[in-house]
Amino acid sequence: MKEFWKRFSRNRSAVAGLLILIAVILLAILAPILYPEDPFSLVGLPMVEPFEGFLLGTDILGRNVAAGIAHGAKVSLLIGLFATLVAMLIGILIGAAAGYYGGWIDDALMRLTELFQTIPSFLFAILLVAIMTPSIESIVIAIAVVSWPTVARLVRGEFLALRKREFVEACVGVGMSDWRIITLQILPNCLSPIIVTGSLMVATAILIESGLSFLGLGDPNVMSWGFMVGAGRTVLRSAWWVCAFPGIAILLTVLAINLVGEGLNDAFNPRLRNR
Amino acid sequence: MSMAANRLRYVARRLLQAIPIILAIIVLNFLLLQLPEGDAADVLAGEAGSATPEYMAQLRAKFGLDEPLHIQLLAYVKNIVQLDLGYSFRNNMPVLDLILDRLMPTLLLMVSTILLAVGVGVLLGLFAAMGLNSWRDNLISIFALVSYATPLFWVGLMLIVVFSINLGWFPTSGMETIGAFYEGWDRVLDIAHHLVLPTITLSLFYLALYTRLMRASMLEQSGMDYVTTARAKGLTERRITFKHILRNALLPVLTMAGVQVGSLIGGSVIVESVFGWPGLGMLAFKALFARDLNLLLGIFFLSACLVVIVNLIVDIVYSFLDPRIEMR
Numbered sequence: 001m002k003e004f005w006k007r008f009s010r011n012r013s014a015v016a017g018l019l020i021l022i023a024v025i026l027l028a029i030l031a032p033i034l035y036p037e038d039p040f041s042l043v044g045l046p047m048v049e050p051f052e053g054f055l056l057g058t059d060i061l062g063r064n065v066a067a068g069i070a071h072g073a074k075v076s077l078l079i080g081l082f083a084t085l086v087a088m089l090i091g092i093l094i095g096a097a098a099g100y101y102g103g104w105i106d107d108a109l110m111r112l113t114e115l116f117q118t119i120p121s122f123l124f125a126i127l128l129v130a131i132m133t134p135s136i137e138s139i140v141i142a143i144a145v146v147s148w149p150t151v152a153r154l155v156r157g158e159f160l161a162l163r164k165r166e167f168v169e170a171c172v173g174v175g176m177s178d179w180r181i182i183t184l185q186i187l188p189n190c191l192s193p194i195i196v197t198g199s200l201m202v203a204t205a206i207l208i209e210s211g212l213s214f215l216g217l218g219d220p221n222v223m224s225w226g227f228m229v230g231a232g233r234t235v236l237r238s239a240w241w242v243c244a245f246p247g248i249a250i251l252l253t254v255l256a257i258n259l260v261g262e263g264l265n266d267a268f269n270p271r272l273r274n275r
Numbered sequence: 276m277s278m279a280a281n282r283l284r285y286v287a288r289r290l291l292q293a294i295p296i297i298l299a300i301i302v303l304n305f306l307l308l309q310l311p312e313g314d315a316a317d318v319l320a321g322e323a324g325s326a327t328p329e330y331m332a333q334l335r336a337k338f339g340l341d342e343p344l345h346i347q348l349l350a351y352v353k354n355i356v357q358l359d360l361g362y363s364f365r366n367n368m369p370v371l372d373l374i375l376d377r378l379m380p381t382l383l384l385m386v387s388t389i390l391l392a393v394g395v396g397v398l399l400g401l402f403a404a405m406g407l408n409s410w411r412d413n414l415i416s417i418f419a420l421v422s423y424a425t426p427l428f429w430v431g432l433m434l435i436v437v438f439s440i441n442l443g444w445f446p447t448s449g450m451e452t453i454g455a456f457y458e459g460w461d462r463v464l465d466i467a468h469h470l471v472l473p474t475i476t477l478s479l480f481y482l483a484l485y486t487r488l489m490r491a492s493m494l495e496q497s498g499m500d501y502v503t504t505a506r507a508k509g510l511t512e513r514r515i516t517f518k519h520i521l522r523n524a525l526l527p528v529l530t531m532a533g534v535q536v537g538s539l540i541g542g543s544v545i546v547e548s549v550f551g552w553p554g555l556g557m558l559a560f561k562a563l564f565a566r567d568l569n570l571l572l573g574i575f576f577l578s579a580c581l582v583v584i585v586n587l588i589v590d591i592v593y594s595f596l597d598p599r600i601e602m603r
Contacts, residue, residue, distance in 0.1 A: 111295075114296075115296060115299050115300070115303075117537075118296055118300075118537065118579065118583060119300065119303075119537065119575075119579050119582070120537040120538065120540040120541050120578045120579060120582060121537065121538060121541060122538065122540075122541025122544065123540055123541050123544060123559065123574070123575050123578055124575065126541075126559065126563065126571070127307060127572065127575050130563055130566075130568065130571060131310045131568060132310065203424070207424075207426055210428075211427070211545055214426070214428045214545065215544070215545070215563065216563070216564070217563070226426070226428075229428060229429055229432065230428075233432055233549070236432060236436060236440070237440055240436045243429070243432050243433075243436075244433065247425075247426060247429030247432070247433070250425075250429065251421070251424050251425050251426070251429070252424075254423075254424035254425075254426075255420065255421065255423075255424035258420065258423060258424055259420070
């Protein structure tokens, strides 16, 4: 662990990403203390410029932009995290079954994976949320449904490579059940690429969520960054800050997660880095 | 067997492979119709209350909604295969006509985006790879990282703030100047003028992707044996880079450009709704607001078909570019 941290911290941009990410997480945790009032409540005149009473100004209705960003941080991070977890679960199950059993199971599951990769994914997500009616759950499900194929392909590849190795053959020989071999023997050996893919997937999930809520498909009961930008676009001409700041929040968060993900990748594969 | 017959068989086989994918997409559409409350007729008729009771009865009969599920599915597949995508009451038009009307602007936006993203991406990737770890390389890498993380809609809005509202260089929305009625080249120029900001917005992400891909591809190729041979023959570095490495490094970038069409369609929903570009994406955005699910399903189906067709074309073109490809 200490060795791992040493390798991770050698990558300066990854450390910078980690610091930004920690700041965003702190903002999400401290939001109810920093801005105890409901982020939807009207706190002042509409479209007050930044630094004139409110740090980042107010929006068309007089809601505090900074409060919205703080409360939105939790929503973005949680949706990104949960959507990724669900996508990983589906992807690992399908990829593991395909790679472990091979044959027609592999064929059928890979056809399914290819089908989901062919479908225009963002359009599919829009359709799913529109049909299920917008809520945090439907957004998480929609993002997971369009994201799992990447994981499935990755896990299948790892399983195919490990399936024929001696330690797996030995487990089969002593009569260990397939489920135990898959979960206790093979899976732990391909965790590092899964973790790297997962961390990058959180970033993509946050981007998809912001796009959905920008189009008006966000959960109407929670404040989110995409919604703020979408609501501010009508006053773009007179109040640029309503759109600008939530967008910067998305940009910084996604950038930070990508940097951490790449840092993890380098730390897991130290030889690749010195190329 | 001759090369031509071989190639023909390859094309035929790829065409056959596309059919089950399209069928699967139709089945998926059918399953999505089963998700919302009420029966499929409610969804197919669009916004509640806008369809006449006669039409609802007609729909129920047409899709056999009293029949068991598998018979319903057959009826649905039959309709779609005959390209009957239903009627949009919101727009008073058959869904297929609506979509075909909006197809050209979207294709225009997509083609210009791919050209810009591949062109500039290849150039930037080339520059980065030629000056490895120099300030140029670092600057290009930072640009790519930031582009990766930027939400499309935000880039579009910020470009409007800077270039349309403050500088006044480009129009804020639409595809043509309303009421100008330009003809001939004036019209082409007018559309091109409107096309600039949407194209830049939509291409930014792919530009970053192709830049990184091109850089990696150049680095990989420069380690190959044929490069060592060329160097041993005494060719100049410039000649090796442009005559030998560049050609081979381009192939993976071109393949990737074909694969990205599906996500490009998703991106165009956002870009078109930001810039009021009258294409499929804008149509989807409006259908979303009108709760016209059947129109959305139609757009989804035809976009998925578009992806299948483009992938097919890319595969066939690729088989000409790289004769080594398996054509069994």
